[in-house]
Amino acid sequence: MTYQRTLSNQWYDRATELIPGGVNSPVRAFKSVGGKPIYFAKAHGVIVTDVDGNAYTDFCLSWGPLILGHADPEVVAAVQAAAPLGLTYGACHPGEVAMAEALVGAFPGMGMARLVSSGTEAVMTALRLARGATGRPLIVKFEGGYHGHVDSLLVKAGSGLVTLADSGSEASTKGVPKEVAGLTITLPFDDLPAVEKLFAEHGERIAAIILEPLPANNGLLFQTDAFLAGLRSITAKHGALLIFDEVISGFRLRYGSYGQGAGVQPDLITLGKIVGGGMPLGAIVGSTQLLSLLAPVGPVYQAGTLSGNPVSIAAGLATLAKLRDPALYRRLDQLGAYLEHKLQATGIEWLRGRRVGSIFWPYFDVGPIPNRADAISPVAVQRFNGMYHLMLQAGLYLPPSAYEVLFLSSRHTEADIDRLVAAWVSAAAQLP
Numbered sequence: 020m021t022y023q024r025t026l027s028n029q030w031y032d033r034a035t036e037l038i039p040g041g042v043n044s045p046v047r048a049f050k051s052v053g054g055k056p057i058y059f060a061k062a063h064g065v066i067v068t069d070v071d072g073n074a075y076t077d078f079c080l081s082w083g084p085l086i087l088g089h090a091d092p093e094v095v096a097a098v099q100a101a102a103p104l105g106l107t108y109g110a111c112h113p114g115e116v117a118m119a120e121a122l123v124g125a126f127p128g129m130g131m132a133r134l135v136s137s138g139t140e141a142v143m144t145a146l147r148l149a150r151g152a153t154g155r156p157l158i159v160k161f162e163g164g165y166h167g168h169v170d171s172l173l174v175k176a177g178s179g180l181v182t183l184a185d186s187g188s189e190a191s192t193k194g195v196p197k198e199v200a201g202l203t204i205t206l207p208f209d210d211l212p213a214v215e216k217l218f219a220e221h222g223e224r225i226a227a228i229i230l231e232p233l234p235a236n237n238g239l240l241f242q243t244d245a246f247l248a249g250l251r252s253i254t255a256k257h258g259a260l261l262i263f264d265e266v267i268s269g270f271r272l273r274y275g276s277y278g279q280g281a282g283v284q285p286d287l288i289t290l291g292k293i294v295g296g297g298m299p300l301g302a303i304v305g306s307t308q309l310l311s312l313l314a315p316v317g318p319v320y321q322a323g324t325l326s327g328n329p330v331s332i333a334a335g336l337a338t339l340a341k342l343r344d345p346a347l348y349r350r351l352d353q354l355g356a357y358l359e360h361k362l363q364a365t366g367i368e369w370l371r372g373r374r375v376g377s378i379f380w381p382y383f384d385v386g387p388i389p390n391r392a393d394a395i396s397p398v399a400v401q402r403f404n405g406m407y408h409l410m411l412q413a414g415l416y417l418p419p420s421a422y423e424v425l426f427l428s429s430r431h432t433e434a435d436i437d438r439l440v441a442a443w444v445s446a447a448a449q450l451p
C-alpha cells in the first residue's frame with residue numbers, strides 16, 4: 020500500500036502562501052526529514068488520519084500532552100460539558116481553584132500555582148519571578164535545553180565551556196538583541212564543575228538556573244540525580260533560585276514532578292503540555308512566599324486574558340483525574356520496556372535508543388548514548404532522517420526530527436510497538 024498525499028500537498032502549497040513555511044510552529048515543518056508536512060483531519064486514540072484519508076499510528080502525540088491518546092472520551096466529555104457554560108469569563112470561576120488545588124497537591128512543598136496558557140508563558144513568568152525575588156539579572160540555562168520561545172532563552176553559548184554573559188552569549192535566533200541574550204549564560208549539561216566555577220565568579224548576579232530535570236528537547240539527555248542535587252546546593256549557597264521546567268516531564272513519568280521524584284526540591288516548577296490535556300494551559304508552581312510576589316499581591320506583574328479559562332481547565336482536570344491511577348504509569352512503563360526489548364531482539368546493533376518511562380529517543384548509532392547536546396552523533400541523525408519517509412509509508416507518524424523524542428500513551432499497545440520496530444528493521448535494510 021502506498022500512501023498518496025495529494026490533498027495534503029495541496030493544502031501545504033496553499034498554506035505556504037499564507038503562513039510562513041506553511042506551519043504555525045517550526046517543529047512541524049519537515050525541514051530535517053525533507054518533503055512536505057502532512058495535513059490532518061482527525062485523531063482518535065493513537066490513530067491520526069490525514070486529509071487524504073491515510074491513517075497513521077501516532078508516536079508524536081502533539082509533542083507530549085496526549086498521555087491518554089487523542090480525544091480521550093472522558094476529556095472530550097469534560098470539554099463538551101464546559102463549553103456551553105461559556106468559553107471564557109475573563110473573571111474567576113471554581114475550576115481555577117480546583118486546578119490550583121490539584122497542582123499544589125501534586126508537588127510536595129509547593130503552596131500556590133498561577134495558571135497561564137502555554138509552557139512558554141509559564142517559563143517567562145518563572146524567570147520574571149526569579150529576577151523579581153532576587154533583584155539579580157542573570158539566568159543560567161544548559162546547552163540543548165529548550166524552554167519555549169522566550170527571548171532570553173533562545174540562546175546558546177559561543178563556546179562549549181563557561182561563556183560569560185557580557186562576553187559573547189549569542190542568540191540562536193535573529194530578533195533577540197545582544198543586550199537581552201547577554202543576560203543568559205549557557206553551560207553544558209552534566210558538568211557540575213562548570214556550574215561551580217560560574218557561580219564562584221558571578222554568583223551574586225545570578226537570579227536562577229533553569230533546566231528540564233529530564234532534558235527531552237534535544238534528544239533525551241539524561242542527567243544524574245547527583246547533577247540535579249549539585250545544582251540545588253550551588254543555587255542555595257549563592258541565593259539563586261532553581262527552576263525545574265517540567266513542561267514535558269510533569270505528570271509524564273509519575274503523578275507530579277520528575278525532579279522531585281529524583282529527590283531534589285526546586286523553588287519553582289513550570290508546567291504545560293499534559294496539565295492542559297490537549298488544550299492551552301500552563302502553570303507556575305512554587306512556595307506561597309515566592310508566588311505571593313506576583314501581582315496583584317506582589318510587585319512582579321503577570322497577566323492573561325484567557326488564563327485559567329474554563330474549557331482548558333475542564334480538559335486538564337479530567338486528564339489529571341485519570342492520571343491519579345498509578346496502574347496507568349505502570350502500564351506506560353511496561354510498554355516502554357517492551358519497546359526496548361523488541362529493539363534489542365532485532366540484532367541490529369545500532370537500532371536502539373534511550374528510554375525513560377514512556378519517553379523514547381531513537382538514537383541510531385553504537386557507542387555511549389550521549390547526555391550532552393554536543394555529543395550527538397551525526398550518523399544517528401542521518402539514519403533517523405533517512406528512514407523517516409519509509410516510516411510514514413508504513414503508517415507510522417513520528418516527530419519529524421532526530422532530535423525529538425517519541426511519546427507513548429495509555430492507548431498504545433504491544434501491537435503498535437511491534438509495527439514500529441518491524442518498520443524500522445525493514446527501513447534499516449533499505450538504508451544506503
Ligand SMILES: *Cc1c(COP(=O)(O)O)cnc(C)c1O
Binds near residue numbers: 137140142167291
Ligand atoms: C514545549 C516546552 C515548552 C514550551 O511550551 P509551549 O506550550 O510550546 O509554549 C517549554 N519548556 C519545555 C521543556 C517544553 O518541552
